[in-house]
Amino acid sequence: MQVRTYDPMQKLKSSIAETIDKSGLAIRTQFEIPPSVELGDLALPLQQDAKLKGVNPSELSRSVSEWIESHPNPFVSESVSVGGYVNFRLDTKNVAALAWSTIRSLGESYGCHAPTGKSVIVEHTSANPIHPLHIGAARNSVFGDTLVRLQRARGHAVRAHFYVDDTGRQTAIAAFGYQLLGEPVPSEKPDHWIGKVYTVSSAIVEVLSAKEKLHSTPEGEDAAKLRSNIDEWMSVLSEQARLSPDLTDGLSKAMAGIETPQESISRLISEYEEGRPLAKRAIRKMVDYCLSGFKETLVRAGIHIDSFDYESDLLWDDSVGALLDSLEVSKYVAHDGRAMIFDVDAAANDFGLKEILGVQKSHVLPRLVLTRRDGTTLYVTRDLAYSLKKLDRADRVLNVIGTPQTLAQLQLKVVLYALGYKKVLEQIHVPYEQVELPTGSMSGRRGHYVAFDSILDEAKSRAKPEVAKRNPEMSAEVASELAEKISVAAVRFALVGVGASKKILFTWDRVLDFEANSGPYALYTFSRANSILQKSGKVADSVEPDFGSLKLPDEHRLAVLCARLPENVAFAADTFRPEVLSEYIMRLCDVFNSYYGKAPVLGAPTAELKDARLVLVRMVHVTLRSAFNMLGVPVPQRM
RNA sequence: GGGCCCGUGGCCUAGUAUGGAUAGGGCGGCGGCCUGCGGAGCCGCAAGUCGAGGGUUCAAAUCCCUCCGGGCCCGCCA
Numbered sequence: 001m002q003v004r005t006y007d008p009m010q011k012l013k014s015s016i017a018e019t020i021d022k023s024g025l026a027i028r029t030q031f032e033i034p035p036s037v038e039l040g041d042l043a044l045p046l047q048q049d050a051k052l053k054g055v056n057p058s059e060l061s062r063s064v065s066e067w068i069e070s071h072p073n074p075f076v077s078e079s080v081s082v083g084g085y086v087n088f089r090l091d092t093k094n095v096a097a098l099a100w101s102t103i104r105s106l107g108e109s110y111g112c113h114a115p116t117g118k119s120v121i122v123e124h125t126s127a128n129p130i131h132p133l134h135i136g137a138a139r140n141s142v143f144g145d146t147l148v149r150l151q152r153a154r155g156h157a158v159r160a161h162f163y164v165d166d167t168g169r170q171t172a173i174a175a176f177g178y179q180l181l182g183e184p185v186p187s188e189k190p191d192h193w194i195g196k197v198y199t200v201s202s203a204i205v206e207v208l209s210a211k212e213k214l215h216s217t218p219e220g221e222d223a224a225k226l227r228s229n230i231d232e233w234m235s236v237l238s239e240q241a242r243l244s245p246d247l248t249d250g251l252s253k254a255m256a257g258i259e260t261p262q263e264s265i266s267r268l269i270s271e272y273e274e275g276r277p278l279a280k281r282a283i284r285k286m287v288d289y290c291l292s293g294f295k296e297t298l299v300r301a302g303i304h305i306d307s308f309d310y311e312s313d314l315l316w317d318d319s320v321g322a323l324l325d326s327l328e329v330s331k332y333v334a335h336d337g338r339a340m341i342f343d344v345d346a347a348a349n350d351f352g353l354k355e356i357l358g359v360q361k362s363h364v365l366p367r368l369v370l371t372r373r374d375g376t377t378l379y380v381t382r383d384l385a386y387s388l389k390k391l392d393r394a395d396r397v398l399n400v401i402g403t404p405q406t407l408a409q410l411q412l413k414v415v416l417y418a419l420g421y422k423k424v425l426e427q428i429h430v431p432y433e434q435v436e437l438p439t440g441s442m443s444g445r446r447g448h449y450v451a452f453d454s455i456l457d458e459a460k461s462r463a464k465p466e467v468a469k470r471n472p473e474m475s476a477e478v479a480s481e482l483a484e485k486i487s488v489a490a491v492r493f494a495l496v497g498v499g500a501s502k503k504i505l506f507t508w509d510r511v512l513d514f515e516a517n518s519g520p521y522a523l524y525t526f527s528r529a530n531s532i533l534q535k536s537g538k539v540a541d542s543v544e545p546d547f548g549s550l551k552l553p554d555e556h557r558l559a560v561l562c563a564r565l566p567e568n569v570a571f572a573a574d575t576f577r578p579e580v581l582s583e584y585i586m587r588l589c590d591v592f593n594s595y596y597g598k599a600p601v602l603g604a605p606t607a608e609l610k611d612a613r614l615v616l617v618r619m620v621h622v623t624l625r626s627a628f629n630m631l632g633v634p635v636p637q638r639m
Numbered sequence: 640g641g642g643c644c645c646g647u648g649g650c651c652u653a654g655u656a657u658g659g660a661u662a663g664g665g666c667g668g669c670g671g672c673c674u675g676c677g678g679a680g681c682c683g684c685a686a687g688u689c690g691a692g693g694g695u696u697c698a699a700a701u702c703c704c705u706c707c708g709g710g711c712c713c714g715c716c717a
Contacts, residue, residue, distance in 0.1 A: 035663085036663095045659070085659085169717075170716095337715090369714075371715075378714095378716080402711095403644065407642080407713065433644075434710090513666080523679085531676070590664080597681050598681080598682095
């Protein structure tokens with residue numbers, strides 16, 4: 001049976017390695033890419049091997065290249081020995097043919113790898129359901145979703161999970177306001193409306209409780225602090241009163257009758273945790289409205305969540321209770337009243353986890369409080385139970401969570417490992433840096449944020465005139481669809497195009513400048529390739545080309561680049577770095593743009609050349625389309 | 640006090656995992672290219688002490704140490 005080829009470059013490398021192995025030189029065949037195209041397509045560095053063998057690197061590389069020259073490999077057109085490297089120039093014809101047969105057989109799935117049978121859960125987004133997704137969450141979503149797509153392309157069975165934090169105090173504050181308003185149907189996009197309810201409720205509660213405290217506080221520093229606190233929240237309130245007068249007014253009136261809102265909120269929390277019907281109805285109703293708003297935004301950005309996991313379910317189905325029972329008897333747990341405190345450092349030392357997790361031995365890991373003195377659970381406790389649930393459902397779990405959570409994620413691993421869940425090592429924190437605004441940090445509570453929706457809207461409204469300018473004959477509807485695609489591409493490229501460890505300073509121009517942004521450029525390149533294929537009037541996939549007629553350096557580069565998609569996907573997936581793929585796309589676009597500008601495809605001098613070029617264009621076309629799919633970028637047929 | 644991350648031309652960024660061949664791109668600037676498959680394009684030019692200093696090495700943007708600048712974390716918050 002023929003084994004299906006997924007990765008042409010891999011296949012070709014093994015073939016060359018095999019040829020070299022026959023020489024009996026016994027060298028490692030770890031290929032690299034030379035720093036410049038003039039040097040070749042593949043490089044074999046032999047300095048290490050030369051050292052081990054105690055021979056001169058140049059001599060070794062010369063023997064290898066001489067061997068290849070006298071024992072030809074179909075994929076190598078030339079091998080040159082330079083300073084301990086053997087540089088290989090690949091044979092355009094055979095590389096193109098190999099890439100083409102792979103592309104033709106895989107079609108849209110070109111770039112994907114053989115199924116592994118391994119299951120992966122990617123948890124991402126998981127924003128609090130009390131305000132719209134903002135730009136920071138957008139980075140999480142886009143990054144997380146791209147990871148989902150990449151893991152899938154890697155051959156794993158992947159599911160995207162969203163952890164719904166519905167038992168926290170913040171959620172209760174919003175739900176409390178929602179209850180007071182009579183639990184209405186939101187009058188606008190639900191997450192945006194709930195965001196307002198949350199900000200106003202939060203501000204009123206802050207003001208009322210600060211005022212309350214002020215009564216029993218003697219004049220001095222503390223009182224002054226309370227006063228400035230009141231002032232701050234009053235100004236948030238007046239801002240909201242200006243933006244949404246009815247809502248603010250309604251909530252203020254309803255809240256005025258409540259003497260101790262903090263207590264009411266605490267009661268709501270505990271009633272919800274106990275699963276009391278009224279509390280349950282109000283909170284779930286509000287949360288689900290908010291989630292429906294999230295979904296709308298996510299769908300627009302091409303993001304799909306397979307499972308929304310409610311934190312409250314972990315309490316109700318006693319997952320948390322079971323976890324507490326096993327913690328109770330752990331030798332690392334100390335009790336203080338009903339509070340449980342976990343000695344993370346001792347556990348990490350005992351199990352040798354510092355070494356495994358890359359923590360310095362001398363670094364003392366902070367203890368972790370798992371329950372309050374009154375016995376109630378904390379966020380981490382529920383998160384522990386949630387981790388177990390995720391690990392139960394997949395071979396591997398990727399948690400897309402911001403860098404501020406790094407320590408907490410580490411502690412979580414130690415605790416679960418110490419409880420005997422060794423599989424927790426298969427749960428990986430994939431961190432990303434925050435997005436900052438020029439005006440300072442965002443605050444959901446204060447209603448200060450840039451919503452994901454606004455970014456998409458703004459991108460679209462900037463794209464529209466550009467589309468209209470270039471396509472005056474296009475109907476408004478089609479133009480709008482196109483503008484939508486372009487804006488999603490621009491936003492996704494902007495958020496995933498830089499390494500996750502880099503902070504992003506969000507400015508409208510940075511993200512939405514269509515000259516600077518690589519998204520529209522890449523889509524444009526694709527649409528040009530598409531247009532050449534359309535114009536040809538041929539079905540490129542049924543053409544049997546003679547790749548031997550491709551002589552231009554750019555034709556060679558394009559064939560080799562197309563063959564490299566799968567290995568780039570593998571690397572991006574395995575290192576959790578989508579930017580690897582976006583860099584690859586840019587490289588391919590650069591070469592292709594330059595190519596079709598100087599080499600006529602449809603007007604090629606001979607029929608053979610025309611066919612070969614046409615197929616090459618098709619290869620670029622399919623390769624780009626696959627790569628876009630993996631980045632979650634929609635593809636327009638024309639622009 | 641302890642720990643983590645970032646620091647590459649005016650601005651943004653790749654390269655750091657596995658040290659190696661002239662540090663790649665983009666924006667902005669300057670100069671060209673619409674009789675050719677659509678100019679969101681192409682071609683060219685100027686612009687760099689890879690934060691600083693030491694060390695290891697035949698070889699350091701990359702590894703080690705110290706320091707500087709920016710950010711984050713070390714809650715009976717989430």
